[in-house]
Amino acid sequence: xxxxxxxxxxxxxxxxxxxxxxxxxxxxxxxxxxxxxxxxxxxxxxxxxxxxxxxxxxxxxxxxxxxxxxxxxxxxxxxxxxxxxxxxxxxxxxxxxxxxxxxxxxxxxxxxxxxxxxxxxxxxxxxxxxxxxxxxxxxxxxxxxxxxxxxxxxxxxxxxxxxxxxxxxxxxxxxxxxxxxxxxxxxxxxxxxxxxxxxxxxxxxxxxxxxxxxxxxxxxxxxxxxxxxxxxxxxxxxxxxxxxxxxxxxxxxxxxxxxxxxxxxxxxxxxxxxxxxxxxxxxxxxxxxxxxxxxxxxxxxxxxxxxxxxxxxxxxxxxxxxxxxxxxxxxxxxxx
Amino acid sequence: xxxxxxxxxxxxxxxxxxxxxxxxxxxxxxxxxxxxxxxxxxxxxxxxxxxxxxxxxxxxxxxxxxxxxxxxxxxxxxxxxxxxxxxxxxxxxxxxxxxxxxxxxxxxxxxxxxxxxxxxxxxxxxxxxxxxxxxxxxxxxxxxxxxxxxxxxxxxxxxxxxxxxxxxxxxxxxxxxxxxxxxxxxxxxxxxxxxxxxxxxxxxxxxxxxxxxxxxxxxxxxxxxxxxxxxxxxxxxxxxxxxxxxxxxxxxxxxxxxxxxxxxxxxxxxxxxxxxxxxxxxxxxxxxxxxxxxxxxxxxxxxxxxxxxxxxxx
Numbered sequence: 001x002x003x004x005x006x007x008x009x010x011x012x013x014x015x016x017x018x019x020x021x022x023x024x025x026x027x028x029x030x031x032x033x034x035x036x037x038x039x040x041x042x043x044x045x046x047x048x049x050x051x052x053x054x055x056x057x058x059x060x061x062x063x064x065x066x067x068x069x070x071x072x073x074x075x076x077x078x079x080x081x082x083x084x085x086x087x088x089x090x091x092x093x094x095x096x097x098x099x100x101x102x103x104x105x106x107x108x109x110x111x112x113x114x115x116x117x118x119x120x121x122x123x124x125x126x127x128x129x130x131x132x133x134x135x136x137x138x139x140x141x142x143x144x145x146x147x148x149x150x151x152x153x154x155x156x157x158x159x160x161x162x163x164x165x166x167x168x169x170x171x172x173x174x175x176x177x178x179x180x181x182x183x184x185x186x187x188x189x190x191x192x193x194x195x196x197x198x199x200x201x202x203x204x205x206x207x208x209x210x211x212x213x214x215x216x217x218x219x220x221x222x223x224x225x226x227x228x229x230x231x232x233x234x235x236x237x238x239x240x241x242x243x244x245x246x247x248x249x250x251x252x253x254x255x256x257x258x259x260x261x262x263x264x265x266x267x268x269x270x271x272x273x274x275x276x277x278x279x280x281x282x283x284x285x286x287x288x289x290x291x292x293x294x295x296x297x298x299x300x301x302x303x304x305x306x307x308x309x310x311x312x313x314x315x316x317x318x319x320x321x322x323x324x325x326x327x328x329x330x331x332x333x334x335x336x
Numbered sequence: 337x338x339x340x341x342x343x344x345x346x347x348x349x350x351x352x353x354x355x356x357x358x359x360x361x362x363x364x365x366x367x368x369x370x371x372x373x374x375x376x377x378x379x380x381x382x383x384x385x386x387x388x389x390x391x392x393x394x395x396x397x398x399x400x401x402x403x404x405x406x407x408x409x410x411x412x413x414x415x416x417x418x419x420x421x422x423x424x425x426x427x428x429x430x431x432x433x434x435x436x437x438x439x440x441x442x443x444x445x446x447x448x449x450x451x452x453x454x455x456x457x458x459x460x461x462x463x464x465x466x467x468x469x470x471x472x473x474x475x476x477x478x479x480x481x482x483x484x485x486x487x488x489x490x491x492x493x494x495x496x497x498x499x500x501x502x503x504x505x506x507x508x509x510x511x512x513x514x515x516x517x518x519x520x521x522x523x524x525x526x527x528x529x530x531x532x533x534x535x536x537x538x539x540x541x542x543x544x545x546x547x548x549x550x551x552x553x554x555x556x557x558x559x560x561x562x563x564x565x566x567x568x569x570x571x572x573x574x575x576x577x578x579x580x581x582x583x584x585x586x587x588x589x590x591x592x593x594x595x596x597x598x599x600x601x602x603x604x605x606x607x608x609x610x611x612x613x614x615x616x617x618x619x620x621x622x623x624x625x626x627x628x629x630x631x632x633x634x635x636x637x638x639x640x641x642x643x644x645x646x647x648x649x650x
Binding site for chain 2: 156312320
């Protein structure tokens with residue numbers, strides 16, 4: 001019963017946060033000074049054309065509630081004929097509006113960029129998890145030794161360096177050896193699918209490495225602290241007494257128990273990694289969501305910015321919900 | 337009070353990490369204050385640059401070389417200290433203010449007030465901070481005031497949670513119950529009896545907020561959303577990146593601002609580590625609780641426990 005209560009509470013919380021983000025997202029982009037129509041029209045247009053655009057985008061309607069229409073038509077439903085409800089209706093149909101600059105629906109632009117971002121984050125995460133967990137468990141096993149101190153130092157260093165600077169340093173160092181940016185060699189004709197993939201892989205090395213380095217500092221520390229706790233348990237001593245090999249103990253006992261706290265951290269990280277991708281994708285011209293956000297800021301392309309922000313917020317909220325659920329697996333007695 | 341202060345200093349001096357962090361911090365503050373005296377050149381002055389000055393490597397006249405318009409990189413980094421520290425301290429001031437008020441009210445009154453305030457706090461915690469800051473600055477404009485406000489108003493959540501949990505334990509203590517029994521007002525109890533008990537913790541976590549704010553400003557400026565009228569580490573890196581320092585391999589232009597950022601972040605983390613250990617030696621609680629805190633903070637670039645562990649280990 002407590003568990004159902006907990007799950008329901010977390011669902012309600014996630015939905016309410018989502019609702020707040022949706023309302024905020026609408027509101028924020030209405031406080032931009034100036035006429036939104038001016039951004040999509042040219043000054044040479046006739047006033048009638050502008051009015052037409054205004055009507056097309058629903059900008060002639062009131063912002064929150066259309067009370068005048070409700071009164072005139074004497075129909076309650078007409079009150080919802082407003083910009084806000086227009087926005088909600090479009091959103092529910094997956095319609096995020098039209099880009100100011102690229103004359104393309106925002107949803108299409110985002111869908112195009114989603115693949116590269118997922119590829120980048122997944123690769124970065126996997127490398128970070130493998131490296132971070134291994135180093136963290138070794139550090140815990142050899143606690144208080146030089147290896148421990150060294151891996152903690154590396155973790156701390158990776159944690160304190162801003163990701164955009166890490167990216168720049170890697171880019172400058174690897175100049176000439178690896179492609180400096182982009183997703184694939186532009187204009188190249190590939191003999192086979194495999195060649196194409198290899199080309200993408202070569203472009204992926206630097207951005208994914210940057211992402212892995214920024215993430216793995218925290219994984220070393222989490223893996224170390226949770227394995228330390230496990231290694232102090234009596235059953236590890238029993239395992240040692242039984243004569244199990246070091247590797248076997250680490251693998252089947254320590255890692256298994258350190259896995260869930262790590263899963264929580266990773267679930268939370270996935271959402272945030274999207275945010276971190278903004279800096280990395282900007283540096284490496286990686287055609288993903290982050291780069292799209294950067295470009296739309298530079299070009300004042302507000303509908304795109306609005307759509308991307310909504311997507312990021314939804315991912316982080318869902319990742320948090322997932323993390324809350326892994327908590328339940330971890331310790332069924334969780335509260336709040 | 338003086339006695340506790342003295343004993344605090346005595347224990348602080350024993351923490352080598354804390355003393356080193358403080359020394360690093362004092363150094364950087366001195367650099368910021370004395371910038372016009374130490375910097376060999378004034379970065380706001382226009383330079384008559386020749387082709388040889390563009391991205392020139394280090395030389396006796398320019399120890400860290402020159403940027404793409406011939407300015408002295410060392411002077412840019414020295415002046416960048418100012419904006420970083422101003423943003424860091426000003427934003428943390430907002431963080432302390434909001435975090436304290438929310439944490440005190442939620443912890444003291446409890447009940448639905450607490451539930452409501454904490455749900456709002458958690459809600460803000462799950463919205464990705466950097467993208468939100470980007471979106472707001474892009475819409476509201478890139479002035480230094482806007483940057484400080486955005487960072488301050490989006491970073492108080494951890495402070496509120498810390499203050500709240502401390503208030504929860506303090507409010508059950510004898511002297512608070514007695515004050516209430518003799519009819520001291522809620523306001524009086526909060527300000528005169530509870531706040532002084534929570535204050536040390538507030539300062540400890542505010543030190544981490546400063547370094548978070550500094551990194552946030554650097555990220556915003558790097559993405560081109562910094563105050564265009566000011567020289568900061570982030571905006572210096574932005575220009576270096578955009579104007580060909582990478583393709584020219586001008587490491588003297590790229591490396592120093594990043595090292596300066598790492599220097600400041602580390603100094604605050606070390607300082608906070610020592611302070612937290614003195615005021616609250618039993619800080620380490622259940623690992624589940626701590627990791628959750630750690631993760632939400634790792635992304636707010638403030639991770640007390642884990643970072644503390646790492647510092648202690650080294």
